[in-house]
Structure formats: structure tokens, C-alpha cells
Amino acid sequence: MKYDHNAIEKKWQNAWEKAGVFHAENNSKKPKYFALVEFPYPSGQGLHVGHPRPYTALDIVARKRRLQGYNVLYPIGWDAFGLPTENYAIKNHVHPAQVTKKNIAHFKEQIQSLGISFDWSREINTTDPDYYKWTQWIFLQLFKKGLAYKKEMNVNWCTGCKCVLANEEVVEGVCERCGSPVIHKEKSQWMLKITDYAQKLIDGLDEVDYPERVKAQQKNWIGRSEGAEVDFQTTAGDALTVYTTRPDTLFGATYMVIAPEHPYIERWADQLSNLAEVRDYQAKAARKSEFERAEVAKEKTGVRLDGVCAVNPVNGKQIPIFISDYVLMTYGTGAIMAVPAHDTRDWEFAHKFQLPVIEVVKGGNVEKEAFTDCASGVMVNSGFLDGLTVEEAKVKIKAYIEEKDFGHKKINYKLRDWVFARQRYWGEPIPIVHCEKCGYVPLPEDQLPLRLPEVKSYEPTDDGESPLAKMTDWVNTICPHCGGPAKRETDTMPQWAGSSWYFLRYTDPHNDKAFASKEALDYWLPVDWYNGGMEHTTLHLLYSRFWHKFLYDIGEVPTPEPYAKRTSHGMILGENGEKMSKSRGNVVNPDDVVREYGADTLRLYEMFIGDFEKAAPWNTSSMRGCRRFIERYFALQDILTAKEQIRPELESAFHKTIKKVSEDIENLKFNTAIAALMSLLNEVAATGAVTKEELRIFTLLLNPFAPHVTEEVWALQQFGSGMACQQTWPAYEEAKCVDATAQIVVQVNGKVRARISLPAQSEKAVVLSAAKANEKIAAEIADKTLVKEIYVPGKLVNLVVKG
Structure with a gap:
């Protein structure tokens, strides 16, 4: 039976979304599980094959959790404000909103082609006024508590982007985004007093399951x-x-x-x-x-x-x-x-x-x-x-x-307060007005969102002010406090603003009365497993923990820490071992891979490529091996027998594989989990047949890794009602994870002379007796004095002789 991924994968992607099988339930008696990946910045270049690695990894976890009976929230959205889009808009004379809309559509199509089980009903976009209304609301709470303030200070000025950068955005004296030199200027800046939370940010690390290297980076940055x-x-x-x-x-x-x-x-x-x-x-x-x-x-x-x-x-x-x-x-x-x-x-x-x-x-x-x-x-x-x-x-x-x-x-x-302003257009407007009489006055909350006005030019001004500064009709307003003339703040928020709380919005994304309801926050928080890049350990991770702790202190969220568990992934490098980039000419487009080999092949390969937490170079020939594995699995249907149960000779192998795959997924050892499935497939194929129960269990174990082909096999063989993704994760019995027999190496004076097969739990005396009775061993030790008998249980016998 031939497997046609082009016909099958799109069919199941549409079926999943139509049935809403990955949509989290708002009111459920099931235990909850909140899996989260850092939401992407939708650039014009689209995805390369490095981007799906973390999405696929947490997708495997999310799919397994659903099979284990959890109500899973695995959401996605877009971190869409920021300089790259604005710079592109300036260069090409296109409004940033149009650029963003086009980029998101492309990214979404690419991600959906991979079969990632995101809950698309909760999709968010940081540039949506219904979203940034609440970013502005949180800023106002920080302002009212004295944690947002403005002061004259020496700032990092990017000569290329023409805006102020946070210290964390300056790498070796240049802008981390555009590579232009960074100089110093005196400027009035909005600041967030993250330093007030320095000790809380350190203490909170004792409450969470983060890798030690991540904790160390956070502590070193706070200093x-x-x-x-x-x-x-x-x-x-x-x-x-x-x-x-x-x-x-x-x-x-x-x-x-x-x-x-x-x-x-x-x-x-x-x-x-x-x-x-x-x-x-x-x-x-x-x-x-x-x-x-x-x-x-x-x-x-x-x-x-x-x-x-x-x-x-x-x-x-x-x-x-x-x-x-x-x-x-x-x-x-x-x-x-x-x-x-x-x-x-x-x-x-x-x-x-x-x-x-x-x-x-x-x-x-x-x-x-x-x-x-x-x-x-x-x-x-x-x-x-x-x-x-x-x-x-x-x-x-x-x-x-x-x-x-x-x-x-x-x-x-060592931690310094967070520079929280950019002299650019494409960002959240800061909801503050300046009155000569009253000073800085917050916009009334019922006037949120303060929307970005339409502008003809997105170019920063020559004196370093935001393009909004030129819009006098928008800038000139009335003081909410005294009713006198006032001017709006023309700086906008940095890109980090929207990403500092986005995970909260996922719990209740359509709420127009609050950033999320108390009921939703109480049910879903904290995030159970969050995966992101190591490069965000001292930026986004620190900032979002700060915002969350502040919201906890004012009673808006139920937990002091946002993320119970954090892991990080290694990059996928080009075939030349270098970081993928257009300038290096080593970018691999996932669209091409999906078209030729299928999404399941790409998913399997990205998980099989090596240790998930380490960088690994792309290798097309190795990917073909994953495709052959899928084809061999699909072809098991050709040797399917009428027998229902697992055959006795394969029972131990199946239970050991269920245990191995279950544990490896939890420990991010996706490569060894896939290797165990490949090994089990070899054992089954070697018998020349497969029973219905063997194929059913194998299908469920493979499903989180290769969801399309397993969904197709499940439907073709009519294993049960509903889709494969709606079934129950296989269970194993510990007693059956032990081999019935053991292959024992027999040495004489340290040299291998024979191998014997015995029941796995055989006593030492029985093993030694069987070893000495072996025809080859008996001849080897005949007429010699037995000096010593060494036995390594279940593995090895060494007979030391003289003469």
C-alpha cells in the first residue's frame, strides 16, 4: 500500500480544524494542561526549517497529554509590532499594518501545513487594538503604582533604527537587530522599575522547574x-x-x-x-x-x-x-x-x-x-x-x-530599570498625556484602546522623535484631570510589551471586559510547560516574569510565577554547520520539504536529528530515512492478520517501547523515542505479520510524532470510534517490560567463547552450570583448574582457569 502524503495531510488538517479537536474547553472536568511556545514574529521571509522544531516538540507533548485525558491548551499568536516591519514599510512605502497582515497569513499557512495541534480559535495578534487595549491597561496600573516613570537619562541610540534600545538589545556595541553602531544620547525616557522586583525575580526561581543554565543566566543578569x-x-x-x-x-x-x-x-x-x-x-x-x-x-x-x-x-x-x-x-x-x-x-x-x-x-x-x-x-x-x-x-x-x-x-x-519607549510608529501608543499644570496624567481606562493614528510617513524625525510627534491633530488633546490643553505621549512601547503577558490572553482571548476572566486565569495558570530559545533568557523571560509578579501583587493573577516549567531548544543549522540565514545561502524552506517528503517526515526528522536541547546541522539524506520509516509503517497494513492480540513473543517488546516512548517524551528525548519505535517496527516486520492490536498500539505511539499518517491508518483500519487523536494513550505493565530470556556472554580468561540463552531471572548457580555445560566452554576448560567464577547478572560469565 503506497502512502501519498499530498492527498492525506491536507485532508486531516482540515478535518481536525472542522471538528475542533484541538480547541481547549472553557469548562471542563478534565485536568488542565497549558503547553506554550514563544509566539513568532511574522517576518516577510517566512519560516525556515529551524522554526518548527520547538512547535513540533511541544505539539508532541500536547498530543500525548490529550491522549492521557487532559484538557489541553496549546495556543498560538503573533508578536507583530516591531522595527523590522516598520523598516520594511518605510523602504517599500507600504503601511506596516498591511505588511503585518500579509506576513501573518503566510506564516499561518506554513504552520498549519505542519499539522501542529494549535488551538486556532484562540489566535491573538499584538497589533490588534482589542489586544493592545490590555497592554495599555497593564501599563497604566504600573504607572499608578509608581513603577512606570519618565526621566532624563543617558540612553543607547541606534544610528540605524533611529531609536532608543534597552541595554539588553545592544550586543558588543551594535544593535542586535540591524547591526548599526550604538551611541549615547541624553533623552527623556519612559522607564519600568523592574529593579523593585530584583529579589522577587531571584527568589521565584526556587519555585519553578527551569534548567540550571537558565536559572544561572537570570541570576547573573540580575546580579x-x-x-x-x-x-x-x-x-x-x-x-x-x-x-x-x-x-x-x-x-x-x-x-x-x-x-x-x-x-x-x-x-x-x-x-x-x-x-x-x-x-x-x-x-x-x-x-x-x-x-x-x-x-x-x-x-x-x-x-x-x-x-x-x-x-x-x-x-x-x-x-x-x-x-x-x-x-x-x-x-x-x-x-x-x-x-x-x-x-x-x-x-x-x-x-x-x-x-x-x-x-x-x-x-x-x-x-x-x-x-x-x-x-x-x-x-x-x-x-x-x-x-x-x-x-x-x-x-x-x-x-x-x-x-x-x-x-x-x-x-x-546589576539589573537596571527597563527603558520602555521607542521613538517609532509601529508600537503600542503609551496612554499618557502631558499637561503643563498637572504633569503626566494617565488616560482614563474607559478611553482605551488609544489607537495608532494613520500616518503618511513612518520615518523617525531628524531630532529622534517619533513620527507621531508630527501629527499635531492627534498630539494636541485635553487633560483628563483639569480639562486644560495637553499633549499626548508620542513615544510608543517596545516590542517586549505585548510579549510580556500574551500567555494570559490565551486563557480568555475574546473577553472585552478584562484581559482575561478570573475563572479562566484560576483554571489555566500557571503555564505547565513553556519552551523557548536560550537567546530570550535575559529579555523576554525576565520581563514577562516581572509583569506577571506585578499583576500577582495587585491581585489580577492567581500565581506568583507564570511558568511552572521552562525548557530551551537548540537551533537547526544549515548543512554547512552555520546558522541559517539568507546571506549565507543555507536556508531550507519547510514548504519545499513538506511538498516533497510530507509534514510527518519533516516532524520526525526534526525530532530525530539529535539532542533537542543542542544545535544540529540539517542533513537531507538523513531525512529520507525518516520518510522510509513512515512508508514501512504504512505498509504494515499489507501484512495485517486477523489475530487480535499482541503475540507472546512481542509482548515484552511492546511494553518496553510504550514505557520508553512515554518517558522519553517527558524528558525531551524525542530522538531516542523515535529510535525505539523504529526498533519495534523492525521486530514486528521480521515476523512477516502484524496483528490488529499490535498495529493499533503502534499507531497511537507514533501519532504525536506523525499525526497525519497515523490518522489515516486509524481510519482505514477502523480501530475505534473517533479519530486517533481522540483515543487513550497506551499503558504498559512494568512486569512485562522485563525480557523473558537473557543473552549471556560466556568468557574464558576474559575472551568471549560462547553465548547462551536462559530465562531472564535465572539464579547464579543455574547460569554458571549452564555456562560450563556449553559444548564450546566444556572443551575450553577441560583438564584445567578453575580459579575463579565471575557473574554479571543477566549479562556475562567469566571463568578464570589455569593449566
Whole structure:
């Protein structure tokens, strides 16, 4: 019987959607299961074969859960605001909404051709006003709680996209999207106070099932540290505050460094004898990105502030103050104390400017650039701390600092507040107006959504303002508070806004009274299994956890964490082993694969290609092997017998395979699950026949991986009422997962001489007796002295002889 995927796959895709078999139930007595993948950005290029890998993986989980009796929510939508669409619209003079609509239609057609069991009745789109109404609503709640605010700040400015970027969107000094250089500008920006949730974001990781590498990346990005804030008085009369994790090394602080933007420079300007030199250095630093400034390996530069010194608070010694671009105002206090004996960067700076180096932890290397980390050791040259261990000194110095009132213990975080504005058109309008009398005023909630107005030009303005700034009819409005003249906010939200809460909308996507009903949220949350790329670990994952925790705190969601489980997948690379891209010419279009080999073949191959969590190169010849496996399975119908039950000789093999496939799906070991199915198929085919029950069980085990062909076989053989996807997952008996017989290798003096077959649970004495009775072994050990008998249960006998 020949398998024609072109005739069969589309037929079943239409049948599934018509019957609504993958539509989650709103009111169900079944246990719920919420499976989630990161929703795609619908670019004009469409899918390549790397995109379906995570969709297929969670689809296998979702299909298995349905067969296990769960009410499964496996939704899909579109993360459709953003710069790529807007840039395309500018270049081609097409409205971004038209571009988005066309791209979504193409993506949807491609995804549906793969047979992914998404619930299309819950499809969402972040550019739909009925959706972004609630994105705006959440922003207003953040604003009302003081977590959304506006301030003048030094920002990352992309010279290509002509907009502000979050720190996370700057990679090695360039824009992660377009690759253009990123410079710094002073700009008034909307910010979200994610820093208020730093500790909660760390603590919450103890409540979830995330890979350790994901937890580590989140914790490293948040960057919690324990130390102290210390005040250094200056000869100018002001105190410079530093944060340090090593207050025990205060006696080794021989100079200070402040950021070129530090406000004290303006305050001290008339006291600085080298002000021109300072101004020149400030100008050069302003032209560098934060990445360039923080680069560890770069040459240290700086200017001493002639005319003002600091005073080390523990010994009263005057120490010089420098400005240097490696100190940033956006991190800590914008000032550091430098301990060159125990920090490579400080040592390099001190060496260049010929500054004192004082060892304060015995073991520090003050002669070379290679330092011990001084995390342990004994204090020296440190007055009342001498002789204490580092840990003892930390405790004593913190108490001393507070007693003498020049500092206090402090917990610090590297995490910075989230820059939440873009000077572009294609994003959610920020529902705030500015009134000269009332300041920033939120739009009344009954006026949401604040829709994007139609514009003729999407080009950012020359001064970096949003294209909306030119729309005076839209900008000029009335203050909701006092009724006086006001202006709308013309910046729009970043793409991260809509993706920070989209999973919540899936639970109740058509609700026009709330982002989701309490009943829906109580039933579906948290997400049971969320899969996404490792590249989003410090962006989307952190942002969405922050939004969810905020909504939990104000009583809008029932769980403190959004995702109970998170996994990540490896990329599918081109056949040349490089990341797929048009520029490299190694992109494989899934449409071509589906057309030639079928969706089931593509699904099987993407799961069989290797460890799901690791990158793997595409290999067309290996994909053909998956196609042959499907054809061999379909051809089992040609050797189908009238017998109903599993044959005794295959009973153990079937139960072991059910167990193996069941467990491997849960552990993301899709490749070994498929290998087990291939092995079972070989065992069945070797008998020259297959019973109806054997084919039925095999069909259900294969169904989550290859749903179209199994649905066809189920219908042809009329195994039961309903579709294959509506049946019950096969069960196994542990006792039947044990082989009835065991193949035991028999060695003489470590060399294999025979193999014997015995009942699997045979006693040691029985096995040894059978081994020695074997004709080959008996001849081998005849007239020899038996020195030792070694038995590895169920596997091996080794007889050690002499003579």
C-alpha cells in the first residue's frame, strides 16, 4: 500500500480544524494542561526549517497529554509590532499594518501545513487594538503604582533604527537587530522599575522547574551582591558614595574613580585647575557605547581631577580622584574606590598613573598583572583588621562603618530599570498625556484602546522623535484631570510589551471586559510547560516574569510565577554547520520539504536529528530515512492478520517501547523515542505479520510524532470510534517490560567463547552450570583448574582457569 502524503495531510488538517479537536474547553472536568511556545514574529521571509522544531516538540507533548485525558491548551499568536516591519514599510512605502497582515497569513499557512495541534480559535495578534487595549491597561496600573516613570537619562541610540534600545538589545556595541553602531544620547525616557522586583525575580526561581543554565543566566543578569555603601569625604566639602562588595579592603583604597558624567564635576568646576582637560575627556567618553566603556581588555584612560581630593575614611589619608570611562553612572553610584593590589583593572590603572599599591590581604600579588582573587586569606596593613580572615574582616568593618556613621550595609543589583519607549510608529501608543499644570496624567481606562493614528510617513524625525510627534491633530488633546490643553505621549512601547503577558490572553482571548476572566486565569495558570530559545533568557523571560509578579501583587493573577516549567531548544543549522540565514545561502524552506517528503517526515526528522536541547546541522539524506520509516509503517497494513492480540513473543517488546516512548517524551528525548519505535517496527516486520492490536498500539505511539499518517491508518483500519487523536494513550505493565530470556556472554580468561540463552531471572548457580555445560566452554576448560567464577547478572560469565 503506497502512502501519498499530498492527498492525506491536507485532508486531516482540515478535518481536525472542522471538528475542533484541538480547541481547549472553557469548562471542563478534565485536568488542565497549558503547553506554550514563544509566539513568532511574522517576518516577510517566512519560516525556515529551524522554526518548527520547538512547535513540533511541544505539539508532541500536547498530543500525548490529550491522549492521557487532559484538557489541553496549546495556543498560538503573533508578536507583530516591531522595527523590522516598520523598516520594511518605510523602504517599500507600504503601511506596516498591511505588511503585518500579509506576513501573518503566510506564516499561518506554513504552520498549519505542519499539522501542529494549535488551538486556532484562540489566535491573538499584538497589533490588534482589542489586544493592545490590555497592554495599555497593564501599563497604566504600573504607572499608578509608581513603577512606570519618565526621566532624563543617558540612553543607547541606534544610528540605524533611529531609536532608543534597552541595554539588553545592544550586543558588543551594535544593535542586535540591524547591526548599526550604538551611541549615547541624553533623552527623556519612559522607564519600568523592574529593579523593585530584583529579589522577587531571584527568589521565584526556587519555585519553578527551569534548567540550571537558565536559572544561572537570570541570576547573573540580575546580579545580586552583598556589600556596603561607604562615604568618602572630599576636600571640596561633598561626600562621594561608593558601593563595594569588599569593604574589608578599605585600607588598600589608594585612589577613587568617578564616571565622566558624574554631577559633582559641574559642582566642582571652579575648583578644577585642569577643567579643559576634563571637558575634553568627557566629550570623548560620550561618543563611546557602554559596551566599549565596560570592555575589560581595553587600555585604561582617565584624567585626574586637579584641585579636589578624597579622604579615605578608615585612615584619614587624602587620595586622588580621577574620571575614567570604565566607571558608569548607570551602575552603582557612579563612583568607585580603587584597591589596585587586589583588582586587575585597578592595578592596570594605578600602574599607568603611577599610583600607590598597598597589599591588604596576604597573598595578593602586587608585582604582576595576575592576581589572586583574595576571596580568602588574612588581613595585613589594615589597622584594627590585621590578622583577621577575610570573612571575619567583612563582619567587623561593616559594623565599624555603621558605628562611625560613614556608611551602611547594602544589597546591590546589576539589573537596571527597563527603558520602555521607542521613538517609532509601529508600537503600542503609551496612554499618557502631558499637561503643563498637572504633569503626566494617565488616560482614563474607559478611553482605551488609544489607537495608532494613520500616518503618511513612518520615518523617525531628524531630532529622534517619533513620527507621531508630527501629527499635531492627534498630539494636541485635553487633560483628563483639569480639562486644560495637553499633549499626548508620542513615544510608543517596545516590542517586549505585548510579549510580556500574551500567555494570559490565551486563557480568555475574546473577553472585552478584562484581559482575561478570573475563572479562566484560576483554571489555566500557571503555564505547565513553556519552551523557548536560550537567546530570550535575559529579555523576554525576565520581563514577562516581572509583569506577571506585578499583576500577582495587585491581585489580577492567581500565581506568583507564570511558568511552572521552562525548557530551551537548540537551533537547526544549515548543512554547512552555520546558522541559517539568507546571506549565507543555507536556508531550507519547510514548504519545499513538506511538498516533497510530507509534514510527518519533516516532524520526525526534526525530532530525530539529535539532542533537542543542542544545535544540529540539517542533513537531507538523513531525512529520507525518516520518510522510509513512515512508508514501512504504512505498509504494515499489507501484512495485517486477523489475530487480535499482541503475540507472546512481542509482548515484552511492546511494553518496553510504550514505557520508553512515554518517558522519553517527558524528558525531551524525542530522538531516542523515535529510535525505539523504529526498533519495534523492525521486530514486528521480521515476523512477516502484524496483528490488529499490535498495529493499533503502534499507531497511537507514533501519532504525536506523525499525526497525519497515523490518522489515516486509524481510519482505514477502523480501530475505534473517533479519530486517533481522540483515543487513550497506551499503558504498559512494568512486569512485562522485563525480557523473558537473557543473552549471556560466556568468557574464558576474559575472551568471549560462547553465548547462551536462559530465562531472564535465572539464579547464579543455574547460569554458571549452564555456562560450563556449553559444548564450546566444556572443551575450553577441560583438564584445567578453575580459579575463579565471575557473574554479571543477566549479562556475562567469566571463568578464570589455569593449566
